[in-house]
Amino acid sequence: MSWFLPYPLLSAALLALWLLLNQSVSPGHLVLGSVLAVLASWAMAALRPEKPRIRRPGAALRLAGMVLIDILRSNLAVGRIIVRSREPGVNAGFLTIPLDLRDRQGLAVLSVIITSTPGTIWVSYDAAKGTLLLHVLDLIDETVWVRTIKDRYERRLMEIFE
Amino acid sequence: MSPLAILGWAIISAQVMLGLAMCCATYRLVAGPRAQDRILGLDTLYVNAMLMLVTFGIRTGSTLYFEAALVIGLLGFVSTVALAKFLMRGEVIE
Amino acid sequence: MNAAGTLPAWAALLTALFVLIGAAVTLIGSLGLLRLGTFYKRVHAPTLGTTLGMVSILAGSVLCFSVLEARPVVHEILIAVFVTLTTPVTLMLLVRAALYRDRTEGSTDVPAAEVAEDLIPPA
Numbered sequence: 001m002s003w004f005l006p007y008p009l010l011s012a013a014l015l016a017l018w019l020l021l022n023q024s025v026s027p028g029h030l031v032l033g034s035v036l037a038v039l040a041s042w043a044m045a046a047l048r049p050e051k052p053r054i055r056r057p058g059a060a061l062r063l064a065g066m067v068l069i070d071i072l073r074s075n076l077a078v079g080r081i082i083v084r085s086r087e088p089g090v091n092a093g094f095l096t097i098p099l100d101l102r103d104r105q106g107l108a109v110l111s112v113i114i115t116s117t118p119g120t121i122w123v124s125y126d127a128a129k130g131t132l133l134l135h136v137l138d139l140i141d142e143t144v145w146v147r148t149i150k151d152r153y154e155r156r157l158m159e160i161f162e
Numbered sequence: 163m164s165p166l167a168i169l170g171w172a173i174i175s176a177q178v179m180l181g182l183a184m185c186c187a188t189y190r191l192v193a194g195p196r197a198q199d200r201i202l203g204l205d206t207l208y209v210n211a212m213l214m215l216v217t218f219g220i221r222t223g224s225t226l227y228f229e230a231a232l233v234i235g236l237l238g239f240v241s242t243v244a245l246a247k248f249l250m251r252g253e254v255i256e
Numbered sequence: 257m258n259a260a261g262t263l264p265a266w267a268a269l270l271t272a273l274f275v276l277i278g279a280a281v282t283l284i285g286s287l288g289l290l291r292l293g294t295f296y297k298r299v300h301a302p303t304l305g306t307t308l309g310m311v312s313i314l315a316g317s318v319l320c321f322s323v324l325e326a327r328p329v330v331h332e333i334l335i336a337v338f339v340t341l342t343t344p345v346t347l348m349l350l351v352r353a354a355l356y357r358d359r360t361e362g363s364t365d366v367p368a369a370e371v372a373e374d375l376i377p378p379a
Contacts, residue, residue, distance in 0.1 A: 020331045023225075075281065075308040078300060082288040089297035094367050115344035118285075118303040122344070123351050133367065135351065137300045165265035165272075172272030176279035176313075183279075183286035183305070190289045190298070198295050198354040205346055206286055206302040209339070213282055213305070213313050216332070217275060220320050225329070228317075232335055239342040246346065249353035 004038070006045040011037040052105040056160055063156045070152075071117050078118040078137060093139040094123070097132045097146050101154050106161035113153055120145075173221045180214045201245045208238025267323040274316030282309035294365070295354055299347060306343040311336060 005011055011034075018033035019025055054060055081088050101107060111122040114134065123133040136145055163171075187210055190203030212234045219227030263271075281304050288301025314332040321329035358366045 017334065020334050023329070023331055071307050075304055078288070078304060079281065079284045082284055082291055082301065082304075087293075088288070089292045089294075089300075092294075092297045092300075094296075096367070111348065112341070112344045115347055116303060116307060116340060118307060119300055121299055121351055122348055123355060135296050135299070137297060165268040166263060169263070169268040169272045172276050176275045179279040179283040183283045186283075186286035186290050196295065196354075196357075198350055198357070199298065201350060202295070202298060202302065203289060205350075206289060206305065209302065209305050209310070209343075210282060210286060212335070212339075213278065213310060216313050216317050216335075217279070220271065220275065220317050223320075223324060225321060225331075228331060228335075232338070235335060235338055235342075239338075239346060242346040243349055246349035246353045250349075250356055 005041060007041045007051075010044060011041045014040055050104065052161070054160060055162075059156060059160050063153075063160065066152065066156075067113050067117070074117050074119045081119075081138060089137055091139050092135070092137050095134045095136050095139060095142055095145055097134060097149055099125075099130050099132050099150075099154060101158050101162070102130065103158075103161040106157040109161075110153055110157055114149070170221075173217055176217050177214060177221075180210055180217065184210045184214070197249055201242060201249070204245070205238060205242045208234060208242070212238070263320065263323060267319060271316045271320045274312050274319065278309045278312030278314075278316065281305065281312065285309060296351070296366075299351055299354075303343065303347070306339055310339055 014037040015030075015033045018036060019029060022029050022033075099107075101110065107125065111125075114120050114122045119137040121135050123135055125132050132149075134145075134149075139145065184207055187203045187206040191200050191207060192203075194200050212231045215227045215231040215234065219225065219231070285301050285304030288304070289298055292298045292301060314336050318330060318332050355366055359368070
């Protein structure tokens with residue numbers, strides 16, 4: 001089975017993409033999409049990427065829900081800063097956070113979470129020292145931000161990926 | 163006012179707002195002051211144009227605008243990445 | 257509104273609400289491009305349009321077409337997934353390019369590179 005479908009999640013995602021693009025679940029599209037998905041996963045196997053291991057799918061779902069709520073809340077917060085504040089972004093600043101997360105997929109997910117949340121952006125990561133440089137729009141209390149990133153996201157990502 | 167008329171007005175006002183948003187992005191694109199500000203303006207302009215196309219789709223009831231929005235999104239991503247890469251190294255393909 | 261003539265009242269009102277919220281959030285985000293003072297502050301502004309603004313307008317589109325065609329029309333999810341995955345990539349690349357440029361010019365507004373290797377941009 002593993003030689004036939006080296007990346008089952010990737011193949012499933014590609015098939016879903018094909019069906020959504022064509023807006024149909026007719027047998028013809030199912031067959032064509034499946035063939036393309038399998039061929040693409042073989043091409044991917046030739047590149048030999050690291051295989052991500054998701055240990056706890058339940059925790060991943062909970063994290064996704066939490067991130068959605070956080071994105072909604074920070075949308076409102078950043079919107080308020082832009083509209084109401086007389087001098088918007090006066091508290092902005094850079095912030096360095098030491099990370100314990102080492103897994104590359106986990107770091108990639110963390111970077112997407114942090115950057116797509118309005119108000120925080122991932123600037124750079126030092127792999128040797130394991131420190132992360134962030135830019136935060138509303139940096140009033142540094143320890144609050146460090147605790148938010150480490151307790152809310154990093155701990156859960158370590159549960160999922162490590 | 164019937165609900166459909168309200169929807170029509172809502173879509174027109176949404177398009178006006180998105181148009182203003184595109185103006186803000188264009189101002190950043192033209193005024194700069196630095197190259198990274200201009201690229202940020204261009205990226206925002208692409209996203210706003212994509213959303214504008216989606217509202218056109220709702221207004222006309224045609225799903226054809228969806229493909230156009232998808233293509234604009236793709237082009238915006240590729241061009242912004244290429245420009246950011248250019249800022250970093252002075253060349254796009256090495 | 258020629259094509260949407262058969263839309264029931266609740267769907268029309270809900271679509272109107274979604275589209276208005278999305279457009280307003282996107283406008284506030286783009287307004288941030290004007291109001292915020294430096295590049296690093298401005299980079300936060302477009303994420304409003306690419307998260308809540310986009311999702312809200314796409315939700316309106318999904319609702320409108322699903323009710324109109326009496327079947328689930330969900331291909332807007334593709335745009336949502338695509339934008340969610342690509343925006344962080346472009347913003348991170350842009351910020352790193354800006355940081356690199358500021359560092360090579362010796363700007364004091366950005367944290368200095370701790371080792372010389374940080375000044376060499378990643379391949």
